[in-house]
Amino acid sequence: MKKLPNTSIHPNTSIHRRGLMLVLSSPSGAGKTTISRILLEKEQDLTLSVSATTRKKRPGEVHGKDYFFVSVKEFDEMVERGDMLEYATVFDNKYGTPREPVEEGLSNGKDVLFDIDWQGTQQVAARAANDIVRVFILPPSLQELERRLYARAQDSAEVVQGRMAKAADEMSHWAEYDYIIINKNVEKSVADVQAILRSERLKRERRPGLDDFVRDLRQA
Ligand SMILES: Nc1nc2c(ncn2[C@@H]2O[C@H](COP(=O)(O)OP(=O)(O)O)[C@@H](O)[C@H]2O)c(=O)[nH]1
Numbered sequence: 393m394k395k396l397p398n399t400s401i402h403p404n405t406s407i408h409r410r411g412l413m414l415v416l417s418s419p420s421g422a423g424k425t426t427i428s429r430i431l432l433e434k435e436q437d438l439t440l441s442v443s444a445t446t447r448k449k450r451p452g453e454v455h456g457k458d459y460f461f462v463s464v465k466e467f468d469e470m471v472e473r474g475d476m477l478e479y480a481t482v483f484d485n486k487y488g489t490p491r492e493p494v495e496e497g498l499s500n501g502k503d504v505l506f507d508i509d510w511q512g513t514q515q516v517a518a519r520a521a522n523d524i525v526r527v528f529i530l531p532p533s534l535q536e537l538e539r540r541l542y543a544r545a546q547d548s549a550e551v552v553q554g555r556m557a558k559a560a561d562e563m564s565h566w567a568e569y570d571y572i573i574i575n576k577n578v579e580k581s582v583a584d585v586q587a588i589l590r591s592e593r594l595k596r597e598r599r600p601g602l603d604d605f606v607r608d609l610r611q612a
């Protein structure tokens with residue numbers, strides 16, 4: 393895997409605040425898409441990293457908004473060209489994060505939201521340890537997880553059962569995340585992610601512009 397130095401993620405050193413990479417992961421059906429959607433409406437300075445996938449489009453999904461739906465050949469070519477920040481196989485389909493929009497968002501002073509699995513999270517963390525904030529979303533119970541997967545009504549019973557079977561595996565990675573949210577009530581979960589975002593944005597190391605500010609204050 394090509395190593396991506398931090399400097400290439402943040403080419404613009406003049407930005408006042410250093411953008412962060414907010415990762416949401418969860419077993420399928422726990423609610424990360426729902427939480428992300430509301431969060432993006434509420435947070436103007438947050439932009440979604442739209443992944444590329446070889447999975448089939450679900451009813452209602454829009455190419456370029458929910459995912460870039462590509463063929464296996466197109467996906468592999470993107471990987472070959474080094475266009476992916478990270479990529480992984482999940483539920484027999486390939487998923488990956490196109491690098492360029494992420495770099496562009498960060499250098500424009502935006503925070504970037506990622507809906508990616510634990511494999512992708514590990515890859516991004518290895519490349520941009522100081523910029524990543526990891527949030528893992530748990531369902532209140534396995535029964536509720538299954539209910540939500542059926543309630544979404546977009547996958548066959550076979551696909552739902554496959555996702556239930558993989559849930560324990562995905563959840564085994566929960567301790568690799570910085571924050572854990574049990575998604576019982578959507579509004580509360582969104583408020584919790586907003587609290588995380590707000591605190592992480594206030595961290596000293598994400599505010600390089602403060603150096604000059606404090607220097608001026610001290611000279612007064
Ligand atoms: N590593 C990686 N995982 C992704 C990416 N995009 C989506 N995923 C993960 O792939 C899994 C399946 O996503 P999807 O097919 O949309 O199903 P859903 O999560 O049940 O809505 C989820 O765990 C996503 O977080 C990506 O670009 N990279």
Ligand SMILES: Nc1ncnc2c1ncn2[C@@H]1O[C@H](COP(=O)(O)OP(=O)(O)O)[C@@H](O)[C@H]1O
Pocket residue numbers: 418419420421422423424425426427540541543544575576577578
């Ligand atoms: N807190 C919640 N309470 C009840 N239903 C929820 C909650 N969060 C999400 N859902 C529902 O559960 C289903 C799966 O949510 P989704 O956001 O698609 O999950 P994911 O993206 O993690 O696979 C959707 O039908 C969604 O409306």
